[in-house]
Amino acid sequence: MANAEHSVRGDPATGARTGAARVLLWLVVAALAVRQMAVVIGQPPGERLTDLTAWISGKSVLRVPGSLYDSDRFTGTPFAGLVLKPLVRSAEQNLGVVWTFGSLLLVAALGIVAARALPGPVARRTALLAAPVAISLLMLSLPVRNALHLGQTSVLPVLLVLLGCSAVRGERAPGVLIGLAAALQPTVLLFAVLLRLTGRRQAASTGGVVFAVCTALAWAVLPGDSWTYWVHHVAGSGLGGSADSLANQSLHGALLRFGLAGPLEVALFVALAAAVCLLGLRRAARYAGDGQLLLAVAVTGCVAVAVSPTAWQYQLLWVLLAVVGRVGRRARDRLVWPAVVVLVITLPGTVLLPNIEALFPLRDNVLLIAALAAACAVPFLPRTSECRQHPVPTDRAAPVPARRSRIPLLPFWRRVSNRPNLLLELLLIRVVYSAYAQVRLAATAGRATAEHHGRQIHAVEQWLHIDIEHRVNHAVVDVGWLRAFFDYYYSTFHFIAPLAILGALYVRRPADYRWARSTIGSATLLALAGFWLYPLAPPRLMPGLGFIDTVHGVQDFAKPDYGSLTAMTNQYAAMPSLHFGWSLWCGVVVVALAPRAWMKALGLLHPLFTVSAIVATANHWVLDAVGGATVVTLGFALAHAPAGPRRLLPVAVPAAAEPRDGPERPAPVPEPRATDEALGSKQL
Numbered sequence: 181m182a183n184a185e186h187s188v189r190g191d192p193a194t195g196a197r198t199g200a201a202r203v204l205l206w207l208v209v210a211a212l213a214v215r216q217m218a219v220v221i222g223q224p225p226g227e228r229l230t231d232l233t234a235w236i237s238g239k240s241v242l243r244v245p246g247s248l249y250d251s252d253r254f255t256g257t258p259f260a261g262l263v264l265k266p267l268v269r270s271a272e273q274n275l276g277v278v279w280t281f282g283s284l285l286l287v288a289a290l291g292i293v294a295a296r297a298l299p300g301p302v303a304r305r306t307a308l309l310a311a312p313v314a315i316s317l318l319m320l321s322l323p324v325r326n327a328l329h330l331g332q333t334s335v336l337p338v339l340l341v342l343l344g345c346s347a348v349r350g351e352r353a354p355g356v357l358i359g360l361a362a363a364l365q366p367t368v369l370l371f372a373v374l375l376r377l378t379g380r381r382q383a384a385s386t387g388g389v390v391f392a393v394c395t396a397l398a399w400a401v402l403p404g405d406s407w408t409y410w411v412h413h414v415a416g417s418g419l420g421g422s423a424d425s426l427a428n429q430s431l432h433g434a435l436l437r438f439g440l441a442g443p444l445e446v447a448l449f450v451a452l453a454a455a456v457c458l459l460g461l462r463r464a465a466r467y468a469g470d471g472q473l474l475l476a477v478a479v480t481g482c483v484a485v486a487v488s489p490t491a492w493q494y495q496l497l498w499v500l501l502a503v504v505g506r507v508g509r510r511a512r513d514r515l516v517w518p519a520v521v522v523l524v525i526t527l528p529g530t531v532l533l534p535n536i537e538a539l540f541p542l543r544d545n546v547l548l549i550a551a552l553a554a555a556c557a558v559p560f561l562p563r564t565s566e567c568r569q570h571p572v573p574t575d576r577a578a579p580v581p582a583r584r585s586r587i588p589l590l591p592f593w594r595r596v597s598n599r600p601n602l603l604l605e606l607l608l609i610r611v612v613y614s615a616y617a618q619v620r621l622a623a624t625a626g627r628a629t630a631e632h633h634g635r636q637i638h639a640v641e642q643w644l645h646i647d648i649e650h651r652v653n654h655a656v657v658d659v660g661w662l663r664a665f666f667d668y669y670y671s672t673f674h675f676i677a678p679l680a681i682l683g684a685l686y687v688r689r690p691a692d693y694r695w696a697r698s699t700i701g702s703a704t705l706l707a708l709a710g711f712w713l714y715p716l717a718p719p720r721l722m723p724g725l726g727f728i729d730t731v732h733g734v735q736d737f738a739k740p741d742y743g744s745l746t747a748m749t750n751q752y753a754a755m756p757s758l759h760f761g762w763s764l765w766c767g768v769v770v771v772a773l774a775p776r777a778w779m780k781a782l783g784l785l786h787p788l789f790t791v792s793a794i795v796a797t798a799n800h801w802v803l804d805a806v807g808g809a810t811v812v813t814l815g816f817a818l819a820h821a822p823a824g825p826r827r828l829l830p831v832a833v834p835a836a837a838e839p840r841d842g843p844e845r846p847a848p849v850p851e852p853r854a855t856d857e858a859l860g861s862k863q864l
Contacts, residue, residue, distance in 0.1 A: 359390025
């Protein structure tokens, strides 16, 4: 670490940028820590640190004589009960502040140890920035947030294991630390097996002995509780919530959720657990022998998660540690695995996957699937692979110099000319859309404000003599086939058309796909600001104006929520109209890229039909369409500002940048021409 810092300081400009980034990241860590403290302390006494409160308050199991397992909240081992009993008195004083602050210190220590355990060679910037990045990811992860909310101690076993495997020297100390961690969380004993497979037999034996001594001590002091935990509840598998709940992300929980039960489920679980242990531990030993100790710890921890009878959310930190593994020979694939891990460990499954019944088994077990993938399937690159440090580079293209542009192009911006990784794109689109839906639903200031803004818009349209909504709405209602057409068009093509265009561009014109995706994304983010700042009631929700809601049916204006629609979407997100905005984006993209005149004309029909539909169905004002056109225009401008026009010039990738182990080389690049054909673009 010191050498890395010295190297950075050797270049004043690089050192200054890295130092500024480091300070900024540590400020982010401090802000996240304050935020977590505020979230925990700000909750009512009966809703914060619920598990910890059950242990130490009133007639709790750790305060008065009796069984540790009289309460359904305590799920730890009897040895954990012995460790916690002396802490009861101090925990009762300033319960939330002291306990939460101590837990955050453990998280910070875990992040620092993990950063120092990164497999080499480590770039100097990575070495300096790894610790704050690791701590930030830990604090944002679902396991840490869940542990802080419940008052759990699940961070401690992970820290003890990581210290034992990568930080302390010798043979005895690592075994002691791993034995103590296993006494707190029994499946951690698999790390003793890892030590033995890597040739550290004395450390493995010490870990087993320490675990046995701690467990025997608990048997001697708490024989009844030990019998209850180890025999009656089968090593704690019957404690806590129901084993088939979504919170249990283990193979046992997944099999129960699939409807299996009884001896068949137990036999299948044992067989699958044995296979996962065999494959996962052998992979972990191979990575440890390769010098990737942190990855070996992560893989073994993921094995422990999968084979444990119960693996609650706060026990799944091992999955996040697997982010250090490098996957993919190509540079464009390098971010897929880290992105998947970070998204899975920080966002619930309902955000990652749509609400489609066929995807429920994947959505409900997403953390388990990630753990199994890390333990048994993901092909992490060894340190000897040249692609590890020098992946096959991504093709990039230089921008065509802008004409009549008064905005200077960013000198470091180079657009990518080939298609991005499909999995990463699908995850990006899904997460961005989920965030968009959540912000849209939350961006409301109430019915009175929205109706007041509706009257403002109506008055402006009357002054401009463009208040045609009422006449068009009633004219369409009287023509049955036309009403059915606009209702269907409004409800169907809003999502189908943009997705179809993006899909076609991804397959046939990847460089243009990136440009198109950036423009619609920028326009959507700008629209969110409009929803938040100016909640607006559409014509169909304006009482007294006589509009007919042809799509949703008659609304009861006596009910503030207008039935069940408000639970699905924000009824007052009308300005700007993304129905028209996205359709206009479709029209512009088709006109710009379609090779034939009839295709361009067909593309222009979509925004024309859409603006007619939103007015005829009383879902938007005319000025809402103007707002939609405005955000789309700004979206194209934001994509143009840093990189210039859409058309790109190809540039050759130096052959020396490629690895030497035989990856396919890019085809020779022709002479630069300011045409799409120079990029190998195909027709839509």
